[in-house]
Every structure is written in C-alpha cells, then in structure tokens.
Amino acid sequence: QVQLVESGGGLVQAGGSLRLSCAASGLTFGNYVMGWFRQAPGKEREFVAAISRSASRRNYADSVKGRFTISRDNAKNTVYLQMNSLKPEDTAVYYCAVDLSIGVSDAAYKYDYWGQGTQVTVSS
Numbered sequence: 001q002v003q004l005v006e007s008g009g010g011l012v013q014a015g016g017s018l019r020l021s022c023a024a025s026g027l028t029f030g031n032y033v034m035g036w037f038r039q040a041p042g043k044e045r046e047f048v049a050a051i052s053r054s055a056s057r058r059n060y061a062d063s064v065k066g067r068f069t070i071s072r073d074n075a076k077n078t079v080y081l082q083m084n085s086l087k088p089e090d091t092a093v094y095y096c097a098v099d100l101s102i103g104v105s106d107a108a109y110k111y112d113y114w115g116q117g118t119q120v121t122v123s124s
Contacts, residue, residue: 055072
C-alpha cells in the first residue's frame with residue numbers, strides 16, 4: 001500500500017530555516033505529482049506547494065512564495081520542502097500528499113494519499 005512518511009519538523013525561531021522530507025513507498029514515485037499542505041490549530045488545511053512528476057512545474061501558495069522551495073528526488077522516492085525566513089504564522093502540522101491524477105493542483109481533495117504530518121513551530 002502507499003505510505004508517505006514526513007520528517008524534519010521541529011521548533012525554530014522566526015527567521016530560521018527547516019527542511020522537511022517525505023519518503024514515499026508503495027507506488028512508482030516518479031509518475032505522480034506531490035504536494036505539501038499545512039494545517040494550523042483551528043484552521044482549514046491549506047495548500048503550500050506542489051511539484052510535477054519531472055519537477056518542471058512547481059506551484060506555491062502566495063504566502064510562501066520566495067521563502068519555500070519544493071523539490072524532489074525520484075531516485076530516492078522523496079519530496080522535500082525547504083523553508084526559509086520562517087514566520088510564526090508558518091506554525092502548523094505539515095503534510096505531504098500524492099495526486100494520482102494528471103496536473104499540478106492546489107486542491108486538497110484531488111490528492112489521494114496523505115502522510116501523518118510533522119509539526120513545525122516557529123517562535124517569535
């Protein structure tokens with residue numbers, strides 16, 4: 001079965017950096033779009049970034065553009081989220097997800113499998 005396992009979360013001061021990783025198994029990783037979403041307490045899950053199969057296309061939420069970078073290593077079945085210049089409002093549980101359909105989407109409902117999430121806390 002498909003499994004997604006996130007890692008790399010933690011506590012960081014505002015202005016700091018973290019790199020999240022998501023290791024995938026149970027699927028031909030290079031065939032699918034991967035995305036990152038986040039959910040803060042009391043808020044809806046929101047789109048952060050997505051990357052196409054070959055990494056030729058990357059989409060970002062406006063709130064993270066210029067600060068976050070999504071990348072992937074298809075040989076390692078892993079997608080990454082490099083987060084720089086972190087702000088307290090970036091505090092959330094971050095989830096990776098895989099979209100089995102065609103197209104790079106920012107809609108959570110289009111993603112078919114989800115990881116368990118990793119907590120990112122940014123202190124002011």
